[in-house]
Amino acid sequence: MALKDFEKDMMRDSRCSYCKVIPHVMMTDTRFIDVCPSVARFNFHGFSAGGRMVAGLSLLRNRIEYTDGFLDMIFQCQMDGACDVSCKIDRDLEPLQVMQELRIKCIEDGQLIAGHMPVLEGLRKEDNMLQRKKADRGKWADGLDIKELAGGKAEVLFHAGCRYSFDEELWPTVKTGINILKEAGVDAAIMGKDEACCGGRAYEMGYEAELIKYADHNIQAWKTAGVKTIVTPCSCCYQTFKVLYDKIGKKPEIEIYHFTEYLDKLIKEGTLKLKKKVPIKVTYHDPCHLGRLSEPWIHWSGKEIKVAGQMIVHDPAKKYRRGAEGVYDIPRDILKAIPGLNLVEMYRIREYAWCCGSGGGVKEAYPEFALWTAAERLKEAKDVGADALVSACGWCKRNFTDAVKETGKKIEVYDIVDLVQEAL
Amino acid sequence: MTLSSEAYRALEDVVGPENISEEPAILDGYCFIWANEVHFGDKFSARPPAVVLPGNTKEVQGIVKVCNRFNIKYRAHASGWEVPAISAKEPFLPVDLRRMNRILEIDRKNKFAVVEPYVSVQFLLTETIKQGLRPASVGCGPSASIIASSTSHFGCGTSNVSTDYGGRTPLGIEWVLPDGNILRVGSLGTDSGWFSGDGPGPSLRGIMRGLSGPNGGLGIITRTAVKLTPWYGPASIKARGKPNLYDYDVPENLRVYQLIFQSREHMTDSLMSIVEEGIAHGLQRCGVAVSVMLVTESNDEFWDTVKDSPPEMAEMYKFAASFMVDAASPGELKYREQLVEKLLDKYEVMSFPMDDKMMGALFYNLVTGQGTQRIFRVSGSFLSAVGAQEAWDTMGHISRRCAEEIWAKYEAAGKIGLAGESPWGTALGDWGSHVESVCVYDQLDPESVQATRDVIAEVDELLPKWSLGMGSFEGCLSPAEAAQKKAAPYCLDFMSYEKKVKKLFDPNLVSESTWYVTPDK
Ligand SMILES: Cc1cc2nc3c(=O)[nH]c(=O)nc-3n(C[C@H](O)[C@H](O)[C@H](O)COP(=O)(O)OP(=O)(O)OC[C@H]3O[C@@H](n4cnc5c(N)ncnc54)[C@H](O)[C@@H]3O)c2cc1C
Numbered sequence: 001m002a003l004k005d006f007e008k009d010m011m012r013d014s015r016c017s018y019c020k021v022i023p024h025v026m027m028t029d030t031r032f033i034d035v036c037p038s039v040a041r042f043n044f045h046g047f048s049a050g051g052r053m054v055a056g057l058s059l060l061r062n063r064i065e066y067t068d069g070f071l072d073m074i075f076q077c078q079m080d081g082a083c084d085v086s087c088k089i090d091r092d093l094e095p096l097q098v099m100q101e102l103r104i105k106c107i108e109d110g111q112l113i114a115g116h117m118p119v120l121e122g123l124r125k126e127d128n129m130l131q132r133k134k135a136d137r138g139k140w141a142d143g144l145d146i147k148e149l150a151g152g153k154a155e156v157l158f159h160a161g162c163r164y165s166f167d168e169e170l171w172p173t174v175k176t177g178i179n180i181l182k183e184a185g186v187d188a189a190i191m192g193k194d195e196a197c198c199g200g201r202a203y204e205m206g207y208e209a210e211l212i213k214y215a216d217h218n219i220q221a222w223k224t225a226g227v228k229t230i231v232t233p234c235s236c237c238y239q240t241f242k243v244l245y246d247k248i249g250k251k252p253e254i255e256i257y258h259f260t261e262y263l264d265k266l267i268k269e270g271t272l273k274l275k276k277k278v279p280i281k282v283t284y285h286d287p288c289h290l291g292r293l294s295e296p297w298i299h300w301s302g303k304e305i306k307v308a309g310q311m312i313v314h315d316p317a318k319k320y321r322r323g324a325e326g327v328y329d330i331p332r333d334i335l336k337a338i339p340g341l342n343l344v345e346m347y348r349i350r351e352y353a354w355c356c357g358s359g360g361g362v363k364e365a366y367p368e369f370a371l372w373t374a375a376e377r378l379k380e381a382k383d384v385g386a387d388a389l390v391s392a393c394g395w396c397k398r399n400f401t402d403a404v405k406e407t408g409k410k411i412e413v414y415d416i417v418d419l420v421q422e423a424l
Numbered sequence: 425m426t427l428s429s430e431a432y433r434a435l436e437d438v439v440g441p442e443n444i445s446e447e448p449a450i451l452d453g454y455c456f457i458w459a460n461e462v463h464f465g466d467k468f469s470a471r472p473p474a475v476v477l478p479g480n481t482k483e484v485q486g487i488v489k490v491c492n493r494f495n496i497k498y499r500a501h502a503s504g505w506e507v508p509a510i511s512a513k514e515p516f517l518p519v520d521l522r523r524m525n526r527i528l529e530i531d532r533k534n535k536f537a538v539v540e541p542y543v544s545v546q547f548l549l550t551e552t553i554k555q556g557l558r559p560a561s562v563g564c565g566p567s568a569s570i571i572a573s574s575t576s577h578f579g580c581g582t583s584n585v586s587t588d589y590g591g592r593t594p595l596g597i598e599w600v601l602p603d604g605n606i607l608r609v610g611s612l613g614t615d616s617g618w619f620s621g622d623g624p625g626p627s628l629r630g631i632m633r634g635l636s637g638p639n640g641g642l643g644i645i646t647r648t649a650v651k652l653t654p655w656y657g658p659a660s661i662k663a664r665g666k667p668n669l670y671d672y673d674v675p676e677n678l679r680v681y682q683l684i685f686q687s688r689e690h691m692t693d694s695l696m697s698i699v700e701e702g703i704a705h706g707l708q709r710c711g712v713a714v715s716v717m718l719v720t721e722s723n724d725e726f727w728d729t730v731k732d733s734p735p736e737m738a739e740m741y742k743f744a745a746s747f748m749v750d751a752a753s754p755g756e757l758k759y760r761e762q763l764v765e766k767l768l769d770k771y772e773v774m775s776f777p778m779d780d781k782m783m784g785a786l787f788y789n790l791v792t793g794q795g796t797q798r799i800f801r802v803s804g805s806f807l808s809a810v811g812a813q814e815a816w817d818t819m820g821h822i823s824r825r826c827a828e829e830i831w832a833k834y835e836a837a838g839k840i841g842l843a844g845e846s847p848w849g850t851a852l853g854d855w856g857s858h859v860e861s862v863c864v865y866d867q868l869d870p871e872s873v874q875a876t877r878d879v880i881a882e883v884d885e886l887l888p889k890w891s892l893g894m895g896s897f898e899g900c901l902s903p904a905e906a907a908q909k910k911a912a913p914y915c916l917d918f919m920s921y922e923k924k925v926k927k928l929f930d931p932n933l934v935s936e937s938t939w940y941v942t943p944d945k
């Protein structure tokens with residue numbers, strides 16, 4: 001697909017602005033109804049999904065030219081997909097896909113974002129998004145008794161992802177993950193220095209070729225290693241493997257689990273017993289890539305037809321991804337299974353959750369905006385009385401942790417795995 | 425129109441550099457809107473020279489003063505979903521009121537709330553139901569600005585039978601006049617608070633909006649107090665399940681009905697009786713198809729549900745309405761339910777059987793108008809012609825004649841859809857109805873767009889001639905002044921008064937007036 005394939009969607013945008021807020025019926029506190037960090041921060045209509053649909057059409061019609069202002073408007077956005085959910089309450093449009101194709105077009109036309117360049121160079125050279133040496137990728141697992149695939153075979157592969165592999169502060173989470181798997185008797189392995197980026201974040205930044213490249217590479221590597229199951233604590237990798245590879249026609253014939261799904265399985269089977277009390281009041285932040293964006297891809301090909309005069313229907317009938325089928329209950333079930341833990345919900349949750357701020361290349365190119373977005377979430381977490389904010393993604397944890405430092409807010413930030421470890 | 429660098433700097437001084445832009449990609453977001461293709465032949469109307477985002481009344485006033493000084497045409501908007509918010513033949517400066525989004529006060533005892541322009545129906549409802557009160561709803565749904573619909577553009581909605589419509593809801597008003605002076609309307613003008621819309625002397629509310637509002641052509645309203653009505657439901661509305669078909673729980677003290685009438689006359693009589701009894705929370709004339717639309721995920725599912733219905737069924741469901749009663753106590757609810765049964769018996773009305781899903785969807789639709797947006801889902805765009813306020817029987821006849829004498833041929837040719845005599849309408853307090861004859865068209869199909877233009881031209885031509893004793897055609901005809909001028913001999917010439925108001929209040933003619941009036945030269 002290309003931007004021009006979505007021309008009808010852009011033309012059919014009505015300018016309703018539903019994309020700016022959570023679904024109306026879910027509003028319970030008017031301080032927390034915005035759902036799009038971009039328009040909430042920058043205010044002009046262009047910073048919303050609706051505004052970007054208009055910009056896409058303008059670009060196709062040569063009404064506008066590339067300028068720094070235009071590029072900022074397109075890229076100061078986490079691509080978190082909340083707009084897509086709100087839009088699709090009443091419409092059958094694809095704003096998130098329009099925004100994705102718009103970015104791809106910008107990159108194809110040579111319009112590069114300065115803040116993304118070092119990251120992309122690093123990715124191309126070292127196969128990771130953190131501008132670190134490929135050779136250091138497996139260091140987080142030093143000292144752990146874990147099988148490292150080096151040409152060997154394993155059925156269950158633990159894929160740490162770039163963020164957990166190189167962000168030392170997050171290492172305890174992945175180390176814990178491995179220990180839990182071992183304790184549960186799961187014969188898992190890691191790829192160590194041979195693990196590569198999933199390509200998902202680069203794709204969000206508009207680099208489609210990188211997604212294709214890493215899909216091909218990873219799928220081949222897993223095949224060679226005989227991998228049947230992948231478990232990853234990173235929500236972004238999870239969404240990339242499960243959804244984006246499928247979207248580009250490269251669905252791996254492998255079971256993909258987010259670590260929370262695997263934990264849940266182990267808890268529900270009785271293999272993992274959460275016994276120790278963890279007396280803490282937490283709120284759960286749905287990572288966009290584990291929640292709405294992880295809804296399975298729906299392939300459709302067919303044509304639009306008109307019935308009853310002008311009504312548009314599809315042959316064959318078309319189903320839309322509306323964000324409902326993400327992983328929402330499982331992390332909550334795990335938290336509820338921890339003795340003594342008190343889970344309170346924020347105002348914007350599940351498919352209409354507010355983003356942590358780091359996705360879409362924002363953390364890399366617009367760090368202040370990333371922190372502003374996270375700080376908004378911290379306010380919400382404090383408002384519901386939580387002592388800690390729990391997430392299930394390294395990117396979320398990093399950005400929240402940075403925002404806590406920046407704002408001085410008194411709130412703990414956990415990965416869900418950390419809390420499970422405390423309860424074991 | 426372009427802005428001189430001096431004018432740009434003057435505006436920037438008022439709002440700050442973050443809140444003004446002349447980036448073309450941003451500006452295109454302020455000249456693109458549904459139906460532009462019908463009115464201007466393209467999805468984009470004239471690109472504005474810049475856009476500003478004021479944060480308070482002082483900044484609004486500052487902008488307006490700069491506009492008067494540099495002869496810049498400006499127009500304000502809230503959500504900017506209505507065509508008159510965004511589009512115009514000539515460029516103008518959009519004043520996007522998005523940053524003015526606070527509820528300033530909820531006076532529970534005196535049942536009013538004071539809001540800024542970006543506060544929407546859902547926004548205010550969310551906070552007022554916590555205190556047992558609710559604002560009037562607007563037909564387009566929960567995103568509508570309270571101020572836009574009570575001061576500037578129509579303001580008719582599903583719950584108006586109990587709340588009255590936008591023209592009756594504003595109390596004290598803070599109004600930045602077209603020349604930049606501030607006028608405080610009603611009790612606010614004598615520093616007596618927000619509680620009354622009329623102060624000493626003649627009512628300025630009429631000048632400020634009249635029946636259907638000046639569509640941004642008469643300055644900028646910065647704060648308004650609006651009336652609130654008792655809410656007998658819980659402190660928050662509960663929805664469950666998955667998007668886009670959430671399940672709504674109908675609160676204990678509310679009952680939802682889908683009524684099917686045997687004839688136009690039965691419909692008119694029974695709707696008038698329902699209004700007279702004063703028991704309704706919400707009332708909306710619309711076909712059963714609308715209810716089906718609310719509970720189907722997509723057009724595909726909708727079509728799959730209705731495509732095999734026999735044509736008699738569509739005929740049978742032509743005269744239909746959704747309706748909700750509420751009550752302060754179980755006893756009162758019982759009484760109201762019994763009364764409804766009696767009315768249904770008397771007028772031989774069928775109560776369409778509904779499952780919980782449909783009942784819940786209608787409940788939320790009657791409280792907020794949610795779901796109206798699905799009209800765009802059908803074919804991409806829609807036309808609402810003859811959006812008039814009149815007596816129930818007049819409106820019944822208008823929708824019949826429109827359907828038979830105008831829509832039918834275009835619909836038979838397949839150029840427009842969903843037309844026919846199943847319009848959308850609502851009751852306005854205790855004095856009449858608002859009815860729109862609606863059809864859908866496809867903005868990507870030039871023949872469909874042209875048919876829509878032709879429909880508008882025919883309405884402009886024929887409606888005044890049918891006359892039907894209507895006092896005015898305000899809001900019924902296309903906004904083109906020529907259409908209203910042509911209709912003047914058949915009704916009251918309200919426009920000549922509006923022109924005088926415009927001349928007096930907007931001496932420099934800078935409050936952009938494409939969708940209002942321009943004084944005669
Ligand atoms: C699908 C659909 C259905 C609709 N159904 C109805 C209906 O049933 N009943 C009805 O009344 N309307 C209806 N409308 C029209 C309109 O959307 C509503 O009236 C709504 O209240 C407008 O709110 P908004 O925030 O979108 O206003 P906007 O679109 O922002 O503005 C509407 C008008 O008011 C002016 N305006 C807004 N704020 C100010 C201000 N502070 N000062 C001065 N002028 C201002 C704007 O210039 C514009 O002309 C419908 C529209 C759509 C798209």
